[in-house]
Amino acid sequence: MEQSNHAGRLASIVGDANVLTTVEDKAPYLVEWRDLYQGSTPMVLRPGSTEEVSKILKYAYENGLTIVPQGGNTGLVGGQIPTENGGEIVLSLGRMNKVRNIDPVGFTITVESGVVLETLQNEAEKADRLFPLSLGAQGSCQIGGNISTNAGGTAVLAYGNTRDLVLGLEVVLPNGDIWNGLRTLRKDNTGYDLKQLFIGGEGTLGIITAASLKLFPKPKKLEASFVGLPDPHAALKLFSLAKQKAGPVLTGFEIMPRVGVEFCLSHLDGARDPLEAPHNWYVLMELSSGSDAFPVRDLLEEILGEAFEDGLVEDAVLSENLSQVNAFWHIRHGMSEVQKAEGGSIKHDVSVPVAAIADFLDKAISAVSEFVPGCRPVPFGHLGDGNIHFNVSQPVGADKEAYLKNWDAMNEIVHGIVHDFGGSISAEHGIGRLKRDLLKTVKSDTELDLMHRIKDAFDPKGLLNPGRVL
Amino acid sequence: MEQSNHAGRLASIVGDANVLTTVEDKAPYLVEWRDLYQGSTPMVLRPGSTEEVSKILKYAYENGLTIVPQGGNTGLVGGQIPTENGGEIVLSLGRMNKVRNIDPVGFTITVESGVVLETLQNEAEKADRLFPLSLGAQGSCQIGGNISTNAGGTAVLAYGNTRDLVLGLEVVLPNGDIWNGLRTLRKDNTGYDLKQLFIGGEGTLGIITAASLKLFPKPKKLEASFVGLPDPHAALKLFSLAKQKAGPVLTGFEIMPRVGVEFCLSHLDGARDPLEAPHNWYVLMELSSGSDAFPVRDLLEEILGEAFEDGLVEDAVLSENLSQVNAFWHIRHGMSEVQKAEGGSIKHDVSVPVAAIADFLDKAISAVSEFVPGCRPVPFGHLGDGNIHFNVSQPVGADKEAYLKNWDAMNEIVHGIVHDFGGSISAEHGIGRLKRDLLKTVKSDTELDLMHRIKDAFDPKGLLNPGRVL
Numbered sequence: 001m002e003q004s005n006h007a008g009r010l011a012s013i014v015g016d017a018n019v020l021t022t023v024e025d026k027a028p029y030l031v032e033w034r035d036l037y038q039g040s041t042p043m044v045l046r047p048g049s050t051e052e053v054s055k056i057l058k059y060a061y062e063n064g065l066t067i068v069p070q071g072g073n074t075g076l077v078g079g080q081i082p083t084e085n086g087g088e089i090v091l092s093l094g095r096m097n098k099v100r101n102i103d104p105v106g107f108t109i110t111v112e113s114g115v116v117l118e119t120l121q122n123e124a125e126k127a128d129r130l131f132p133l134s135l136g137a138q139g140s141c142q143i144g145g146n147i148s149t150n151a152g153g154t155a156v157l158a159y160g161n162t163r164d165l166v167l168g169l170e171v172v173l174p175n176g177d178i179w180n181g182l183r184t185l186r187k188d189n190t191g192y193d194l195k196q197l198f199i200g201g202e203g204t205l206g207i208i209t210a211a212s213l214k215l216f217p218k219p220k221k222l223e224a225s226f227v228g229l230p231d232p233h234a235a236l237k238l239f240s241l242a243k244q245k246a247g248p249v250l251t252g253f254e255i256m257p258r259v260g261v262e263f264c265l266s267h268l269d270g271a272r273d274p275l276e277a278p279h280n281w282y283v284l285m286e287l288s289s290g291s292d293a294f295p296v297r298d299l300l301e302e303i304l305g306e307a308f309e310d311g312l313v314e315d316a317v318l319s320e321n322l323s324q325v326n327a328f329w330h331i332r333h334g335m336s337e338v339q340k341a342e343g344g345s346i347k348h349d350v351s352v353p354v355a356a357i358a359d360f361l362d363k364a365i366s367a368v369s370e371f372v373p374g375c376r377p378v379p380f381g382h383l384g385d386g387n388i389h390f391n392v393s394q395p396v397g398a399d400k401e402a403y404l405k406n407w408d409a410m411n412e413i414v415h416g417i418v419h420d421f422g423g424s425i426s427a428e429h430g431i432g433r434l435k436r437d438l439l440k441t442v443k444s445d446t447e448l449d450l451m452h453r454i455k456d457a458f459d460p461k462g463l464l465n466p467g468r469v470l
Numbered sequence: 471m472e473q474s475n476h477a478g479r480l481a482s483i484v485g486d487a488n489v490l491t492t493v494e495d496k497a498p499y500l501v502e503w504r505d506l507y508q509g510s511t512p513m514v515l516r517p518g519s520t521e522e523v524s525k526i527l528k529y530a531y532e533n534g535l536t537i538v539p540q541g542g543n544t545g546l547v548g549g550q551i552p553t554e555n556g557g558e559i560v561l562s563l564g565r566m567n568k569v570r571n572i573d574p575v576g577f578t579i580t581v582e583s584g585v586v587l588e589t590l591q592n593e594a595e596k597a598d599r600l601f602p603l604s605l606g607a608q609g610s611c612q613i614g615g616n617i618s619t620n621a622g623g624t625a626v627l628a629y630g631n632t633r634d635l636v637l638g639l640e641v642v643l644p645n646g647d648i649w650n651g652l653r654t655l656r657k658d659n660t661g662y663d664l665k666q667l668f669i670g671g672e673g674t675l676g677i678i679t680a681a682s683l684k685l686f687p688k689p690k691k692l693e694a695s696f697v698g699l700p701d702p703h704a705a706l707k708l709f710s711l712a713k714q715k716a717g718p719v720l721t722g723f724e725i726m727p728r729v730g731v732e733f734c735l736s737h738l739d740g741a742r743d744p745l746e747a748p749h750n751w752y753v754l755m756e757l758s759s760g761s762d763a764f765p766v767r768d769l770l771e772e773i774l775g776e777a778f779e780d781g782l783v784e785d786a787v788l789s790e791n792l793s794q795v796n797a798f799w800h801i802r803h804g805m806s807e808v809q810k811a812e813g814g815s816i817k818h819d820v821s822v823p824v825a826a827i828a829d830f831l832d833k834a835i836s837a838v839s840e841f842v843p844g845c846r847p848v849p850f851g852h853l854g855d856g857n858i859h860f861n862v863s864q865p866v867g868a869d870k871e872a873y874l875k876n877w878d879a880m881n882e883i884v885h886g887i888v889h890d891f892g893g894s895i896s897a898e899h900g901i902g903r904l905k906r907d908l909l910k911t912v913k914s915d916t917e918l919d920l921m922h923r924i925k926d927a928f929d930p931k932g933l934l935n936p937g938r939v940l
Contacts (some may be wrong), residue, residue, distance in 0.1 A: 105710055106825035106856075150659050161657060164634065177916045186855040187631060187821045188894040189620050189670055191901060191909060191939055192921050196666030200659055217717040240575055247687040247760025248718045290717025293769040299761065351657045355576035385656040386576075424658040431661060439661060446647045450928070451662050457923035469661055 006065065007043050010089075013055045018095070020044040029090050032073060032081055037433065039082035041068075044090040050170060050178060050209040056091060057207065057464075058176025066463050067091050069203040071145025072116065074137035076349070077432025079202045079468045080145070088466075093144050096209060099123050107215040108167060108184040113144025113208045120213075129215040130290075132159035136333045144208045150200035152428030154332070157384040158251040158288075159216065161428070162199065168212035169195045174205075174459040184212045197454065202430050203465040205458040217290030223300045224252070224286040224325045227307075228279030228315040232358040232383075235283050238312050239354070239384055242285060242303050249294060252286030253384035259393075260335050260378045267341040268334040272327070274317050283383070284332050286325070335380050339393055342376070344400040346410050348390040350418045351427035357386055363417050368392050371413055372406055387427040390414055415442070431469045439469070476535065477513050480559075483525045488516040488565070499540060499560050502551055506904065509552035511538075514560040520640060520648060520679040526561060527677065527934075528646025536933050537561050539673040541615025542586065544607035546819070547902025549672045549938045550615070558936075563614050566679060569593050577685040578637060578654040583614025583678045590683075599685040600760075602629035606803045614678045620670035622898030624802070627854040628721040628758075629686065631898070632669065638682035639665040644675075644929040654682045667924065672900050673935040675928040687760030693770045694722070694756040694795040697777075698749030698785040702828040702853075705753050708782050709824070709854055712755060712773050719764060722756030723854035729863075730805050730848045737811040738804040742797070744787050753853070754802050756795070805850050809863055812846070814870040816880050818860040820888045821897035827856055834887050838862050841883055842876055857897040860884055881908070901939045909939070 011019045020026050021043045030039045047053045060067050066088045070080040082088035096112040097119070103109070104127045111120060117138040124131040133146060135153030145151075147169070151162045159165065168183035181195050198206050229235050235255050242250050258280050264271040275282075285303075287296050300318060307313040319325045339345045352360045365377045374395030381389045392410065394403035415425045419442065431439050440448065448470075455462075455470055481489045490496050491513045500509045517523045530537050536558045540550040552558035566584040573579070574597045581590060587608040594601040603616060605623030615621075617639070621632045629635065638653035651665050668676050699705050705725050712720050728750050734741040745752075755773075757766050770788060777783040789795045809815045822830045835847045844865030851859045862880065864873035885895045889912065901909050910918065918940075925932075925940055 103823065103825055105706075106823045107713070108823070150663075152657050152659075156657065160634075163663070164630075173916070173920075179916050179920065180914065181917070183892065183894070184823045185821045185892075185894050185897070186824065187622050187626065187852070187857045187897040189622075189898055189900045190894055190896045190905075190912065191670075191917075192675075192924055193620075193633070193666055193670055194917065194920055196663055200661075200663055205662075217714055236575075243577070244687055245761055245763065249761060249764075291715055291719060291769065293715065293765055293772065294719075295763055295765070299763040302763065351655045353573065353576045353578070353654045354656065355573055382657070387657045422653065422655075424653070424655050424660055426660050427655070427657040428659055430659045435660075442660065444650065446643070446649050447651070447661075447664065450643075450649065450664055453927040454662055454924070457927045458920070 006063065009059060010045055010056060013059070014045055014047050014052050018046040018048070020046070029070060029073065029092060030081065032075065032078065034076065037078040037081040038084065040084050040086040041082045041088055041090045042086065044092055046092050046095050048095045050172065053172045053207055053209050054176045054178050057172050057174060060463055061175045061461065064461065064463065065089055066466055068465055069093065069207045071113065071142035072137065072140045074141040075145065075149060075432060076429045077434040079430060079432030079465065083467070091207065093142060100210065102127050103184065104129055106184060108212055109215055110182060110184065110210065110212045111143060112210045113142060115143050117141050117143055117146060124215050125218065128218055130218045131213065131215055133162055133165060136336055143211060147199055147208055147211055148201060148203050149430045152382065152385070152387060154252055154254060154382065156382060157253055158248055165214050166195060166199055166211055167214060169198055169208055170210040171198050171206040171208050174461065174464045182210060182212050200430070202432060202469050204455060204469050205464065219288035219290055220292045221294060221296040222286070222288040222322065222325060223296045224284065224319045224328050225300060225304060226274035226317050226328045227283040227285060227313055228275050229281045229283060229313055231281055232361045234312040235281060235383055236358045238283060238307050241307060245303050246287055246299055249287050249289050249296065249299065251288045252284060254284040254332050254381060255383040256282045256332065256335060256380045257378060259376050260380050261331060263338040263342055263378065264331045264334050267338040271331055271334060274328060275315050277315065279314050284328050336389070339378060339391055342393045343398065344394040344403040346392045346404065346407050348411065348414045349427050349429040350390055350414065350423055350425060351385065351387040352418060352421040352423035354384065354386040356421045357383055357388065360417060360421050361388070364390055364414050367413050367417060368410055371410060433468055436467065436469065476533065479529060480515055480526060483529070484515055484517050484522050488518070490514040490516070499543065499562060500551065502543060502545065502548065504546065507548040507551040508554065510554050510556035511552045511558055511560045512556065514562055516562050516565050518565045520642065523642045523677055523679055524646045524648050527642050527644060530933055531645045531931065534931065534933065535559055536936055538935055539563065539677045541583065541612035542607065542610045544611040545615065545619060545902060546899045547904040549900060549902030549935065561677065563612060570680065572597050573654065574599055576654060578682055579685055580652060580654065580680065580682045581613060582680045583612060585613050587611050587613055587616060594685050595688065598688055600688045601683065601685055603632055603635060606806055613681060617669055617678055617681055618671060618673050619900045622852065622855065622857060624722055624724060624852065626852060627723055628718055635684050636665060636669055636681055637684060639668055639678055640680040641668050641676040641678050644931065644934045652680060652682050670900070672902060672939050674925060674939050675934070689758035689760055690762045691764060691766040692756070692758040692792065692795060693766045694754065694789045694798050695770060695774060696744035696787050696798045697753040697755060697783055698745050699751045699753060699783055701751055702831045704782040705751060705853055706828045708753060708777050711777060715773050716757055716769055719757050719759050719766065719769065721758045722754060724754040724802050724851060725853040726752045726802065726805060726850045727848060729846050730850050731801060733808040733812055733848065734801045734804050737808040741801055741804060744798060745785050747785065749784050754798050806859070809848060809861055812863045813868065814864040814873040816862045816874065816877050818881065818884045819897050819899040820860055820884065820893055820895060821855065821857040822888060822891040822893035824854070824856040826891045827853055827858065830887060830891050831858065834860055834884050837883050837887060838880055841880060903938055906937065906939065
């Protein structure tokens, strides 16, 4: 059947206005912000309900059409962008943006997958609750995409990854069947935990249409400190000290190098250097408590006092109010985008066991510096989770295209070091299309075989986000 | 091939001493403590290493032998007991009891699956760390079984179910292949999260041989209170108040009825009534913090003070020392076993959304009391998780066998009410053989079909723990 006929049939499901076929209408769905992928598609479908998603997938299943689900289009590994060959239909979840239920007593919220993360945070806040997932793209990413990629972010230390926040899912399967797994139970041991496969499944096993999520008491007290340190070894020791003393009250521990802070000072609106003199490394440490009774400020001062005595810390500033806390986080959250202004950047999203993070940074920094003399490593991120965005900016004045030709070779060097430490080549961004070939090099045949068996069991025709992950 | 020949071949893998074939040697592996199941087996195999487990499963796969994995044999749904037909070989993990590694800085421990839970708790403690999983059977249950059944227990409120404590697994697959997924990473988004299927998989998809687990800061301050209340509605309000004020510092919230406390006073060594007068209902509330800085005692007093003012609480005693905390928990942990001494008991391990727990208890108590006049409901457990062990003891002086004939009919009544509240018929004990038929009545065809597809993909010959779960 011709594409135009498919479009007509699909329009009868979602309505004419929700089948986008012109170049202009489709454009925003076909590129992502790093410009790594540019896709092509016969149409973008924008269903408004679970039933419509079900009917679309049933039609696609019967007619052998491939479908690429897309949320807020903020993914970093190309999973949400159709291929260039023009055969993949984009299914955008953005219109499914209702909050279905919120239960403050049971600390749960049930939302459709197109709800923007920031909206979800705000809905929780209105009910005097916290939805803790927090990341740079929160103003546009959607919760369905967050779940499909098991998003990480800056609150993982205390609250876990997105996976840990999900109580139940509603999913449309590749054949159009709806699985209603929307439970709000804290405990449920009735058979295999199917939702776990869709979480982090990157849309290859089913399309998440709604989710029941955990809420938490809203932090009553929140304090942060911006700390200057000599090196990552001092940062790791500071982390151990803080974790030991604060336990779950330690809700953020992010590391940044001087060069990253300088990039922010040059290119990020409203960024100011929190400390007077420059330091080689920085840590943004946040403590917060859902209880009024906790002396958060005293504890933060105690941790820093001890760290000064131990020679771990060179200088530190404590937040005086919430807007200063936000100013610290502004720098941290801006650290990704400012790299664009400094030319080419070769990216790695890696993790190692927390105890190995300083040794990993030593080795990786020295290896890439040897490989491309003059390159500027900007490794930053979630030290408390062992997760570093090991990004490497081009040497000043170098040719961007020429520099980026080192991408695969530099990846190989860094991932080799990650491997030696028993780490992961994709800590929080997923596999998508970007790391699909890499996956084969880091997983055993046994593990890849199990993944293929699952994919075949769920999507025997291979129509849902094909070529992503596997 | 004759069983004796199989025994010989398998003995060449594990050694003669580790193939048990006499009636006396096999006996402890063939009954469980509730006496609900009595099994038969040609032999019990006791491998000492992952390689031996791998060779056994490979041999079983080639020869079509069915295998029932068994840990500490404390499961409550018959999953670990071979059937009566005598065809299933028991594979006991008890000899695989090594701690492979402990990393206090990274807060992780890697152990073999035969390590007894209490041993694991002690190993963590020696390193000044907490492994929080805690349940009545901890002196004999093994961590491999805990993981395979996604055990719950009394620390779920603050630390989650066993699922939430697992970072990585080593699993022997039904064909004998070893999957090494023993990672200690806090973040890893490289494809489907396979370990989630083995967690709570009840040994039907593979045999867990080792696990990497999360550790936590050891509680520096621990306080508990034994509270007398009029009814579960007051208990739910107390829970909301405590959760709001204490957040993650609220580490235990257990409900018990008067009759259960009376059973303990009659049948449990060393049990004393913590309160002077009797109350219809009790709550054991525990607060603890990994930080010295937290005024845990003050907060507990503040919560109880407010609860008194609101008329939620009739009386309360606060622990004066750790042995008093333990005395409170002694009653709670003893509540399951003491029911044996009071004749027949019909069991339900159910959960509902936390906010619905008081309404559920009202309805279920009145329904079973109408069904069997004079029966004694002893619903107790993890109110903070929405999880109640809804056990119903026989009327005083009734005939035990005759009473137990009501099992299925009473289950149907209680599970119907659970269903109306969107709850689960197996909150933490799993499905095993006991609830296999029930599963078909509470899951959609879509969900059951997905589970079967997974089982077929992992264990196409159906040799591993057949007839459990599905």
